[in-house]
Amino acid sequence: MSCRRRTTWCRTAVTITALMLALGRWCRSDEPSLARVEAAFVYNFTQFVEWPADAFATKDAPFVVAIVGEDPFAGALDQAMAGKQANGHPIVVKHFASADRIESCQLLFVPAAQDAAVGAILANAANRPILTVGQTDAFMRGGGAIRLLVEDGHMRFQLSPDAMDAAKLKASAKLMKLARIYRK
Amino acid sequence: MNGQLKWITAASAVLLLAAIARAGPADTQDPPATQPATPAAPGFLPASADDLTQLPLEDLMNVEVTSVSKKKQNISDAPAAVSVISADDISRSGYDTIPDLLRLAPGVDVARINSFSWAVGVRGLNDQFSNNLLVLQDGRSLYNSLFGGVYWDTVDYVLADLDRIEVIRGPGATLWGANAVNGVINITSKDSRDTQGWLLSLRGSNDDSDLSARYGGRLSDDTTYRAYFKAKYDNSLDDASGGRAGDDWYGLRGGFRIDKHPSDDDTFTLQGDLGENRIRQPSEAVIPTAPFSMATTVSRTDATGNLLARWDHRSGDNSDFSLQVYYDYLEALYLPVNYNQNTFDIDFHQRFKLGRSDELTWGLGYRLVNSDFKATPDVVFNPSSRNDNLYSAFVQDTLTLQPERWFVTIGSKFEHNDYTGFEIQPSVRLLWKPDKQNSVWAAASRAVSTPVRVDTDTTRLLVPFQGVETDILGNRDESSEELAAYELGYRAQPVKDVSVDICSFFNNYNRLLSLEPGVPVLGPPLIVPTKLANNINGDTFGGEVSATWHVTENWRLTGSYSLLEARFHAGDAANAVSAKNDEGSAPRNQAQIHSYLDITRNLQFNAGVSYVGRVPEFDIPAYVATDLGLVWRPKDSMEFSVGVTNLFDNHHPEYAVTAGQGIASEVPRTVYAQVNYKF
Numbered sequence: 001m002s003c004r005r006r007t008t009w010c011r012t013a014v015t016i017t018a019l020m021l022a023l024g025r026w027c028r029s030d031e032p033s034l035a036r037v038e039a040a041f042v043y044n045f046t047q048f049v050e051w052p053a054d055a056f057a058t059k060d061a062p063f064v065v066a067i068v069g070e071d072p073f074a075g076a077l078d079q080a081m082a083g084k085q086a087n088g089h090p091i092v093v094k095h096f097a098s099a100d101r102i103e104s105c106q107l108l109f110v111p112a113a114q115d116a117a118v119g120a121i122l123a124n125a126a127n128r129p130i131l132t133v134g135q136t137d138a139f140m141r142g143g144g145a146i147r148l149l150v151e152d153g154h155m156r157f158q159l160s161p162d163a164m165d166a167a168k169l170k171a172s173a174k175l176m177k178l179a180r181i182y183r184k
Numbered sequence: 185m186n187g188q189l190k191w192i193t194a195a196s197a198v199l200l201l202a203a204i205a206r207a208g209p210a211d212t213q214d215p216p217a218t219q220p221a222t223p224a225a226p227g228f229l230p231a232s233a234d235d236l237t238q239l240p241l242e243d244l245m246n247v248e249v250t251s252v253s254k255k256k257q258n259i260s261d262a263p264a265a266v267s268v269i270s271a272d273d274i275s276r277s278g279y280d281t282i283p284d285l286l287r288l289a290p291g292v293d294v295a296r297i298n299s300f301s302w303a304v305g306v307r308g309l310n311d312q313f314s315n316n317l318l319v320l321q322d323g324r325s326l327y328n329s330l331f332g333g334v335y336w337d338t339v340d341y342v343l344a345d346l347d348r349i350e351v352i353r354g355p356g357a358t359l360w361g362a363n364a365v366n367g368v369i370n371i372t373s374k375d376s377r378d379t380q381g382w383l384l385s386l387r388g389s390n391d392d393s394d395l396s397a398r399y400g401g402r403l404s405d406d407t408t409y410r411a412y413f414k415a416k417y418d419n420s421l422d423d424a425s426g427g428r429a430g431d432d433w434y435g436l437r438g439g440f441r442i443d444k445h446p447s448d449d450d451t452f453t454l455q456g457d458l459g460e461n462r463i464r465q466p467s468e469a470v471i472p473t474a475p476f477s478m479a480t481t482v483s484r485t486d487a488t489g490n491l492l493a494r495w496d497h498r499s500g501d502n503s504d505f506s507l508q509v510y511y512d513y514l515e516a517l518y519l520p521v522n523y524n525q526n527t528f529d530i531d532f533h534q535r536f537k538l539g540r541s542d543e544l545t546w547g548l549g550y551r552l553v554n555s556d557f558k559a560t561p562d563v564v565f566n567p568s569s570r571n572d573n574l575y576s577a578f579v580q581d582t583l584t585l586q587p588e589r590w591f592v593t594i595g596s597k598f599e600h601n602d603y604t605g606f607e608i609q610p611s612v613r614l615l616w617k618p619d620k621q622n623s624v625w626a627a628a629s630r631a632v633s634t635p636v637r638v639d640t641d642t643t644r645l646l647v648p649f650q651g652v653e654t655d656i657l658g659n660r661d662e663s664s665e666e667l668a669a670y671e672l673g674y675r676a677q678p679v680k681d682v683s684v685d686i687c688s689f690f691n692n693y694n695r696l697l698s699l700e701p702g703v704p705v706l707g708p709p710l711i712v713p714t715k716l717a718n719n720i721n722g723d724t725f726g727g728e729v730s731a732t733w734h735v736t737e738n739w740r741l742t743g744s745y746s747l748l749e750a751r752f753h754a755g756d757a758a759n760a761v762s763a764k765n766d767e768g769s770a771p772r773n774q775a776q777i778h779s780y781l782d783i784t785r786n787l788q789f790n791a792g793v794s795y796v797g798r799v800p801e802f803d804i805p806a807y808v809a810t811d812l813g814l815v816w817r818p819k820d821s822m823e824f825s826v827g828v829t830n831l832f833d834n835h836h837p838e839y840a841v842t843a844g845q846g847i848a849s850e851v852p853r854t855v856y857a858q859v860n861y862k863f
Contacts, residue, residue: 154247181406
């Protein structure tokens with residue numbers, strides 16, 4: 001390279017590096033884990049779905065997010081919902097060992113590990129204003145409302161309008177636009 | 185899953201070459217959780233899960249997640265030199281044209297000739313009409329049968345709706361057939377279900393400006409569509425003295441895409457585009473007296489249209505197939521060229537597992553090209569119109585020699601074309617994965633580049649060449665150019681945030697096209713009749729090194745260096761000039777480094793510096809280009825970007841034209857501002 005070009009190159013490299021150092025953040029963190037992204041999606045579902053007034057016992061009743069079985073989020077869902085509100089009610093995350101132990105809730109998350117019991121779980125939630133969110137095809141076939149799945153490296157979700165109607169829940173237009181509509 | 189269908193839909197060579205990843209020891213066992221070679225930065229990512237909830241849902245859907253349980257094709261498993269320019273890279277580049285985007289891939293020579301044409305090549309032998317690089321857009325070949333190259337001004341799209349551009353360096357002949365000699369470029373647009381709603385975009389610049397509108401909607405539960413319109417104005421570039429080169433042009437383009445996903449196992453796609461460009465092309469007119477050429481401006485029209493339909497079907501994890509049909513129209517009118525071609529192509533390929541350690545992919549294809557060259561005073565083709573048939577078949581087998589460690593892929597493409605008859609293009613590839621962080625691959629392949637109409641059919645092609653009026657005569661007995669390629673590559677992830685990819689190659693070329701000047705015919709004017717033959721052979725060798733470093737969660741650095749050494753020998757003294765030109769047609773060294781920084785959730789700062797070495801064939805000096813860009817998203821629906829390319833340079837030349845194709849311009853410093861509005 002000629003003298004002039006080398007100087008230009010050096011000057012450019014130094015300028016850009018200086019800018020980077022001034023503006024960059026130094027703390028290293030983990031890449032976004034699947035669990036954190038899924039938790040963020042579940043949070044968005046609480047925001048863009050409308051529950052009927054009779055879904056809550058009282059005006060101040062919490063919005064209960066229930067997880068059946070072992071927590072697949074390793075705490076990420078609890079973290080995502082901490083201090084947040086949905087439909088005007090404060091969000092509370094509860095963990096239940098099995099389907100029959102679930103008290104009232106507004107959103108029921110069914111992890112993939114619960115596939116064997118998915119029929120019983122969904123039967124329990126049937127015809128109640130509960131948004132069922134799952135991870136497997138068996139869950140959707142059993143009548144689940146929303147399914148989270150990873151496709152080509154990105155998180156997507158299927159939504160069953162029939163299941164939403166049966167639960168008397170209304171999804172916002174934005175959610176419908178981004179969803180993969182599921183029909184049995 | 186649908187992810188697999190998307191890979192096949194894109195007809196990606198990476199999918200077929202990376203079939204190795206699928207060949208696991210037991211059907212139920214998942215492939216090793218290899219890291220992607222170039223993980224894309226998904227944009228601003230805060231440290232805690234809490235903050236991820238502040239991302240709008242649309243942005244959350246763009247976050248990249250690696251799911252261990254998916255049988256996803258990983259570039260790191262492909263026994264080939266592959267790089268991917270992602271949608272994120274495209275939006276951060278500040279570039280407005282597809283050929284300029286190709287600069288981001290290592291080892292690709294991109295030289296802008298004037299405002300509407302580029303010379304794009306891989307691993308040498310670059311030319312305005314590089315006939316050894318196969319370029320595909322959504323599975324449709326962009327190769328023209330006239331010169332054997334791509335009219336890059338006709339290759340355009342709403343860039344925000346492009347999913348990725350895959351660049352495969354080295355012969356892709358086994359899968360893609362003839363003319364995929366030095367590389368394959370695969371441009372893929374997004375499925376219409378990922379481009380829903382309105383996108384309005386306006387860009388202003390002293391170089392490329394454009395206005396585009398796209399609307400995506402839903403026809404039924406499982407069917408989505410989009411329609412777009414784009415109007416582009418490309419300003420004149422500079423001439424050597426810094427004035428206007430007078431090569432401005434405008435283009436209009438529109439198209440649609442419909443995708444139907446009735447189930448996870450089937451996808452149907454129908455898409456089409458129409459485009460027309462009106463160009464002012466600075467040119468040289470041939471005149472009978474010295475100096476035999478005169479500067480002039482020619483009016484040029486390039487028109488294109490296409491319609492493509494594809495069906496992808498999957499049966500479980502072990503078998504899938506793809507059936508595709510398309511029609512493509514191209515018309516180029518710029519004296520002395522008056523050419524149009526119609527292409528009809530049908531292609532089928534299928535992959536299935538034979539047992540636990542054997543995976544077979546095979547395919548059949550037929551293409552009919554009807555091309556017509558209307559005689560002009562300086563150029564005559566005989567016959568003026570012809571129909572060419574291309575029949576092709578390929579088969580490829582991937583064997584697992586040792587589960588998760590050793591894989592070998594053997595295959596070949598068999599073709600019959602109307603110029604040279606039967607061609608066979610075999611390839612052998614070996615992949616060794618000593619552990620999850622490293623992989624080594626090696627390949628040996630044969631590839632050919634078949635003649636095109638300008639090689640065989642011209643009875644008169646008067647162009648000023650080397651300062652003399654030359655009549656280039658086609659040769660009906662022209663044979664294919666041949667390549668024997670030997671490649672070696674290594675990929676590693678030495679530490680968690682760094683990935684490195686090293687490729688090397690040795691290419692042995694035979695029967696390259698040569699120009700054989702004959703006895704000058706005394707005029708006036710003096711004309712040198714020149715015949716085309718296949719009398720050049722030689723070698724190129726070199727390699728590419730590329731690396732990506734995730735310095736922090738919000739800052740990614742990528743860099744690459746490529747080396748090319750070329751030695752060509754002429755069959756005799758008459759070809760010496762051609763051989764020398766081939767040697768000097770691409771730079772020896774190229775390097776680039778890019779920085780992608782997310783300053784805040786709404787603000788990005790992107791920078792790149794590239795060095796391109798000297799091009800000896802045209803005595804084009806080396807240059808350094810610096811690009812800076814800022815992207816600001818004040819709201820979910822609005823995005824503003826501003827930037828500058830060639831910051832420290834008033835203007836510089838990058839290439840020169842092929843004889844008779846006009847006059848080259850110089851690339852100026854460019855400043856741009858763009859607004860994208862989504863709703």
